[in-house]
Amino acid sequence: MRILLVGASGTVGRAVAEALAPSHELIRAGRHSGDLQVDVTDLASVERMYEAAGPLDAVITTTGHVHFGELADITPAQFNLGLQDKLMGQVNIVLAGIKRLRDGGSFTLTSGITADEPIRLGTNATTVNAAIEGFVRAAATELPRGLRINAVSATLLTESLDAYGSYFPGFEAVPGARVAQVYRRSVEGVGTGRVYTIWQ
Amino acid sequence: MRILLVGASGTVGRAVAEALAPSHELIRAGRHSGDLQVDVTDLASVERMYEAAGPLDAVITTTGHVHFGELADITPAQFNLGLQDKLMGQVNIVLAGIKRLRDGGSFTLTSGITADEPIRLGTNATTVNAAIEGFVRAAATELPRGLRINAVSATLLTESLDAYGSYFPGFEAVPGARVAQVYRRSVEGVGTGRVYTIWQ
Numbered sequence: 001m002r003i004l005l006v007g008a009s010g011t012v013g014r015a016v017a018e019a020l021a022p023s024h025e026l027i028r029a030g031r032h033s034g035d036l037q038v039d040v041t042d043l044a045s046v047e048r049m050y051e052a053a054g055p056l057d058a059v060i061t062t063t064g065h066v067h068f069g070e071l072a073d074i075t076p077a078q079f080n081l082g083l084q085d086k087l088m089g090q091v092n093i094v095l096a097g098i099k100r101l102r103d104g105g106s107f108t109l110t111s112g113i114t115a116d117e118p119i120r121l122g123t124n125a126t127t128v129n130a131a132i133e134g135f136v137r138a139a140a141t142e143l144p145r146g147l148r149i150n151a152v153s154a155t156l157l158t159e160s161l162d163a164y165g166s167y168f169p170g171f172e173a174v175p176g177a178r179v180a181q182v183y184r185r186s187v188e189g190v191g192t193g194r195v196y197t198i199w200q
Numbered sequence: 201m202r203i204l205l206v207g208a209s210g211t212v213g214r215a216v217a218e219a220l221a222p223s224h225e226l227i228r229a230g231r232h233s234g235d236l237q238v239d240v241t242d243l244a245s246v247e248r249m250y251e252a253a254g255p256l257d258a259v260i261t262t263t264g265h266v267h268f269g270e271l272a273d274i275t276p277a278q279f280n281l282g283l284q285d286k287l288m289g290q291v292n293i294v295l296a297g298i299k300r301l302r303d304g305g306s307f308t309l310t311s312g313i314t315a316d317e318p319i320r321l322g323t324n325a326t327t328v329n330a331a332i333e334g335f336v337r338a339a340a341t342e343l344p345r346g347l348r349i350n351a352v353s354a355t356l357l358t359e360s361l362d363a364y365g366s367y368f369p370g371f372e373a374v375p376g377a378r379v380a381q382v383y384r385r386s387v388e389g390v391g392t393g394r395v396y397t398i399w400q
Binding site for chain 1: 274
C-alpha cells in the first residue's frame, strides 16, 4: 500500500514507520521534517500535502499537541489550542482526505489512554482524545467507497518514560514496536469505527 | 440552593426549570432571554453573568449548537463551530465558575445520546458530546473545595419529536419532565465525574 504517515518524526510516528516500511510504500509528513511539510491546523496546507503525496491507500496521523495545566488555571485560549491542534488537525486530514483516498482506503487517527484514564493536569488531553474517538465512531458511519476509519489509543511508550513517566504513575509503559502493531491492525485489517487500545 | 441555569429557554432548559423551581432559587440565563443574557463563547460575557448572578450552589448548562451535515461536505469552519459553541461554551462556564461556586457546589453539563449512538449527519454532534463527557471525567479529578461536575446525556425529547424525530429512527423519545429529573440527580446528589444517561 501507499501510506501517508503524518507525524512521522514523533515517538509514535517513528515506531509506526519502522513497523510499516518493510511491507509498504511510506510517505512521511511532518511539521518541519519528512518527505512533505504540513501545518495540519491549516486546511490549505493539508490540501497541498495530499496534492504532493499522490494516490494513497491509507493515512495514519500520529500528530497533535494538547495543553497540560491545572484545571483552575487553564484559559479558554489554552484549552482551544488542544482542540485546534490535535483534534482539528486530524479532522482536517480526514475531511480533506475523503475524496483523495483510493476505494477501500483507511484513516488511522491517534487518541490516547487519557481519554479513559484522566491524569494530573490532563483535562485538555482527556477532552481532546475523547473527541477524536467520538469523531471516529461517527465518521465511520458516513464514509463512502468502503473507506474505513479507526483510532489507536495507546498508553505511555517505553521510549517516553523519561519525559512523561511521572504523569503516569502505575501505568505500564509499552514499547513503541508493540504500539506500532496496533496501527498495522487498523491499516491492514477490516475494522472501522473502532478504537484499538494498547494499555499494557 | 441558588442555581444558575444557562440555556433556560431551550427545550431541555424549560423542563429543568420547571422541575427545579419549586425547591430552589433559579437564575435563568440565555442568549436573548432570561434573567441574565450571556454569550457563552465569550469568556468576558460569562464572567459578567457570574458577577450579576451572585453566590451560587450549582450551575446547570443546557446550551449549545453543533453543526449537522454530510461528513464529506463539512468544512473545518463548520466543524469548529460546534467545538466553539457547545463544547467551549460549557467549558468557559466551568473555567470561570470554579472560583465562584460555593464549597461543595456542582456543575451539570449537557452532552447527548449521539456521543454513543451516531446519527445521520451527526459527526460533529458525536465529536462534541464525546468531548464534553471527556471534559467532565477529567475535570472531576481536579476540582477544588468539594466541587462536583457531571454531564447529562439524554435521548430525543418527546417535545422535540416533530423537529428532530426523523434523525432518530427507532430511538424512544422521553418527556422533558423525566430528563429534568436526571439533572436533579446530578445537582442534589453526590456523584462527580459521571455521565448520567436517560436513553429510554
